[in-house]
Amino acid sequence: MAKIAFTAGRVSGFKCPPDKKQAFMWDVTAPGLGLRATPAGKPAYVFQSVYQGKDIRLTIGSPTAWSIPAAQAKARELQRLIDEGKDPRDLKRDALAAQAEKLAAAAAKVQADKAKALTVGEVWPLYLENGRPKRKEAWKPGYRADLEAMAAPGGEKKKRGQGTTRPGPLYPLLALPLAGVNEDTLKSWYDREAVAGKHQAARALMMFRGFLRWCAARPEYRNLTDRDAGKAAAIVENLPSNTRRTDALEAAQVPGWWVGVEQLSNRTASAYLRALLLTGARREELAALTWANVDFQWRKLTIADKVDTTRTIPLSPYVAHMLATLPRVGPFVFASTGKAGRITDTRNSHAKALQSAAIEGLTIHGLRRSFSLLGEAAGAPAGAIAQVMGHKPSATAEGYRPRSIDALRPFLEQIEAHILSLTGVQFDSQAAPGALRAVA
Incomplete structure (x- = not known):
């Protein structure tokens, strides 16, 4: 293995013959320092020596990054390690691992700082x-x-x-x-x-x-x-007390409320408010009702539900006739010219009806409570009332079990008839839509 003195010209001009897989040029100055070249690759300084009776070879780096004196100094350093009984390959692996760990720690810090800044x-x-x-x-x-x-x-x-x-x-x-x-x-x-x-x-x-x-x-x-x-x-400790509302229509207030609602100039709001009282539905559930979910043939309503996705309840006679009188100007039953395409807020209309009836403090949700109380007064079972309203089942209420729509229908009609009797409305279920009249 002939050795020569490395010079800049010799190093830059060193090539691997095309008929060989690799070629080496060895330095006479620094023991173990060589320059390795392949036909396709770029030359690189290497260090070769014997450790514990076995040949070892390590790559130092490219001549473009390492000057000849620096490569010679590195080769001497590696030889000293061998002379001290140390494997330079282990030290290189440790150095690479330490560098990788340092990079990982830096990356982790960047991620941690980024996470802390996440708003x-x-x-x-x-x-x-x-x-x-x-x-x-x-x-x-x-x-x-x-x-x-x-x-x-x-x-x-x-x-x-x-x-x-x-x-x-x-x-x-x-x-x-x-x-x-x-x-x-x-x-x-x-x-x-x-x-x-x-x-x-x-x-x-x-x-x-x-x-x-x-x-x-x-x-x-x-x-x-x-x-x-x-x-x-x-x-x-500073939160306001969560006082449960108990507002609801008393039986004596029903006639005045009904007349006030019936006389509203907004016919859609009038029908909507009366339907809330007659079904016990939540305001958003009924406001989102579409014509596709009104089944006049089999007398059913499918409405959105707070507990389940939807629930289906009977379509009682008066509600059916009232809905049939509404104009079909879009997909929603209680249509509006607003952005939503449906009724969204009837508080102003309800306030006018309450003022006309001299009733104070009744909210829209109070109509839902009114349905429950008037249903009890009508003699409907608690379980049937809860099912119509979409309340979660109560195991203590009459051994609660869900009823079919047909089994539920008589009880809802019973509640509707009771409410209509309080309002003074005489209703013929066989009459054409719109043939409704109120009597004193």
Whole structure:
């Protein structure tokens, strides 16, 4: 193995003959230092020696990166390691592993810093897209809309009145890092929002708790999330009392309410409000009713349900005739010219009817409670009333078991007849649609 003195010219001009797989040129100055070349590859400095009776060879690097003196110094260093009884291959592996570990640590730090900077606003859209209540396939449309409204930036023209909308209560939280949401930040946020409205702020807090629970259940956000931040005593003790509403129509108030609703100039709102009382449905459930889900032949209504996706109830005679008088101007039964294409808010109409009847404090949801109470007064079983209203089954109510539509029909008709008797309406189930009259 002939050795020569490495020079810049010799190193740059060294080539591997095309008929050989590799060729070597060895340095006379530094023991073990060589230059290796292949027909297709670029030359590289190598170190070759004997360790524990076996030949070993290590690559030092390219001549473009290593000068001749630097390569010679590296070769001497590697030979000294062998002379000390150390395997230079192990040291090289350790160095590479240390470098890889250092790079991994740096990458991990970058990821950790990035995660710490992740804002609530970046995660919130993912929550809206992928989050859902327990045992449900997706958000209820109304609740999803409420979530969006709670985090809306505001600044849009008001649909009613002058000016622009204010930001939703949750909007200020979107700018916070998820890792920075804790008891103190939520307390400070809640105190500010409660000035504008305690109940609205409390509802926003409940929604945000759901967001924190969802984040805590996902591995990528778990370490960034303080799941119990919204349950801190400093926040909870300032929440407004959750007083359960008990408003409902008394039997003596039914006639006045009915007349007030019947005289509304908005015929769709009038039919909608009366249908709420006669079916016990939730306001959004009935507002979203489509003609495709009204079966006049078999006298059934299929409506959206808060517990299940939908529920089917009997279509009682008066409700059937009332719906048949409504114009079909779109897919929705209670159609509107608004953006939604259906009735969305009848509070103003209801307020006019209440004023006409001199009734105070009755909410739209109070009509649902009225149906339940009037149903009991009509003698309908509690289980039948609950099933029509879409309440969760109660094992204590008459040994509750779901009834078929035909088995449920007589009880709903019984409730409807009782309510109509209170209103003074005489109704012929055989009459053509619109042939309804009220008597004193």
